[in-house]
Amino acid sequence: MKGSRQRRFRHDYCIQAGGHVSKPKLAIYWAASCGGCDIAILDIETKILDVADFFDLALWPCAADFKYKDVRALPDKSITLTLFNGAIRSSENFEIAQLLREKSVVLCAFGSCASDGCIPGLANLTTRQDIWDYVYLKSPSVDNPQGIMPQTLCQVPEGVITIPEMWNTVRPLTQVVDVDYIIPGCPPQSDKIAEVVGAVIDILKNGKPLPPKGTVLGAGEKTCCDECQRSKDVKKITKFIRPFEIVPDPNLCLIEQGIVCCGPATRSGCGAKCVSAGVPCRGCYGKPVNVRDQGAKMVSALASVIESKDPKEIENIIAAIPDPVGTFYRFSLPESMLRRAQV
Amino acid sequence: MSFEPKILSILCNWCSYTGADLAGTARMKYPPNVIGVRVMCSGRVDPGFVLDALRLGADGVLVCGCHPGDCHYVEGNYKCMRRIPLLKNLLQGLGIDPNRLRLEWVSASEGGRFQEVVTEFTEQIRALGPFKPQEWSFNPVETVAPHHERIAAKAVPA
Ligand code: SF4
Ligand code: SF4
Ligand code: SF4
Numbered sequence: 001m002k003g004s005r006q007r008r009f010r011h012d013y014c015i016q017a018g019g020h021v022s023k024p025k026l027a028i029y030w031a032a033s034c035g036g037c038d039i040a041i042l043d044i045e046t047k048i049l050d051v052a053d054f055f056d057l058a059l060w061p062c063a064a065d066f067k068y069k070d071v072r073a074l075p076d077k078s079i080t081l082t083l084f085n086g087a088i089r090s091s092e093n094f095e096i097a098q099l100l101r102e103k104s105v106v107l108c109a110f111g112s113c114a115s116d117g118c119i120p121g122l123a124n125l126t127t128r129q130d131i132w133d134y135v136y137l138k139s140p141s142v143d144n145p146q147g148i149m150p151q152t153l154c155q156v157p158e159g160v161i162t163i164p165e166m167w168n169t170v171r172p173l174t175q176v177v178d179v180d181y182i183i184p185g186c187p188p189q190s191d192k193i194a195e196v197v198g199a200v201i202d203i204l205k206n207g208k209p210l211p212p213k214g215t216v217l218g219a220g221e222k223t224c225c226d227e228c229q230r231s232k233d234v235k236k237i238t239k240f241i242r243p244f245e246i247v248p249d250p251n252l253c254l255i256e257q258g259i260v261c262c263g264p265a266t267r268s269g270c271g272a273k274c275v276s277a278g279v280p281c282r283g284c285y286g287k288p289v290n291v292r293d294q295g296a297k298m299v300s301a302l303a304s305v306i307e308s309k310d311p312k313e314i315e316n317i318i319a320a321i322p323d324p325v326g327t328f329y330r331f332s333l334p335e336s337m338l339r340r341a342q343v
Numbered sequence: 344m345s346f347e348p349k350i351l352s353i354l355c356n357w358c359s360y361t362g363a364d365l366a367g368t369a370r371m372k373y374p375p376n377v378i379g380v381r382v383m384c385s386g387r388v389d390p391g392f393v394l395d396a397l398r399l400g401a402d403g404v405l406v407c408g409c410h411p412g413d414c415h416y417v418e419g420n421y422k423c424m425r426r427i428p429l430l431k432n433l434l435q436g437l438g439i440d441p442n443r444l445r446l447e448w449v450s451a452s453e454g455g456r457f458q459e460v461v462t463e464f465t466e467q468i469r470a471l472g473p474f475k476p477q478e479w480s481f482n483p484v485e486t487v488a489p490h491h492e493r494i495a496a497k498a499v500p501a
Contacts, residue, residue, distance in 0.1 A: 296393075326436070337391065
């Protein structure tokens, strides 16, 4: 990359009008999120003190009380770094995503929800209507004889109450606003977060060039299998089994033991944490470099270990994978080629 | 206007493409709905090709390779044989009729077979109707006005 095209943080980002130096601002936001990403940030332990020391917080709903209107009142590009976790599934999520984009110099999609849609994105297997029908009418624990459904606007004696509009399709942050960097993982591993935050502080302090836009931070270039310590013998299998059915051999590749492991279609970076604990990788770091669709990659990977040349037998073997979409796209359906199920 | 299916056929270089070529040079008639793409081996057919084709507007995808045992690269078509059914299950889970995808073995000498397969598959897709993927890209219609603007704009129901 040409030096002249590299973006640098200049020191005046940290100098306010009037000349006195102030700390750079940090925002951490959750959209359609489980809160796990925020907890993962707190999990960087004592390094969180460096963060608190170096940055001024502009917004962090999980940890402190801020109002959106205060963020709206900030000048554009006055937040140096925003770590945005959670997917976009409502008008509020979208509105705040746009707002934080305007106000931030660097916007990071933080965690799998923001980068790939993740677990909330599995809502794309159905429709908003079906979700509402189930949640407000059909679920066995619901008692709603009048069939009251949520309204976005409601008149009460004191005035109008509003709630955000829920979208039919869940989208990752990367599909709705321009994102600078991606930090994958559900949630990103805390040691990786500490690394990234440390690097950011270093860049800001020392005026170093930023990595090229679009860089995936806190993750590797290869696949989870590459980090996995289990031995791969290229053994073929004649049947798939569910993880609870066996106590897996601790040293042998799980796929070669018949357990569906998404390691071959998942980006490295976590250190193959689940796999080393004996649990198959579910794919939370998203697709590796040069793979466009995690599910399609898993189809190739699993098909290549099946030991059979008989179409009927092959069909029986793969029938033992009960939910290919939910398994292969557990973290990436909204970022897959087709984005959602056709319903 | 009546529906004319758009079908992508992915043909292996050594058998099926030659088979399709034979159908052409022998002036066999078949529906003009298929667009052929040549790959070196049916084992090269990445499941992503099929999803991409559907995403970009194909109504059906036909994959053709050498008969089992005849693969130029010995095992390639067996790889394809194992991928396609798993890919069909994936399509089913995504709410797409798995019959939009078909795997056939067509050898270099089977021009007639290529003609039959294409004719039959075109009719099959015609019966299924057009495939219109919903919202695979960002749909601005859903980007309703920001929350606070909506409140001002909408009449409030009593
Ligand atoms: S990426 Fe995972 S941990 Fe983070 S908000 Fe989404 S579901 Fe929660
Ligand atoms: S498939 Fe899973 S168990 Fe096997 S090498 Fe890859 S990550 Fe390890
Ligand atoms: S092993 Fe897989 S599922 Fe587990 S943390 Fe790593 S990438 Fe995520």
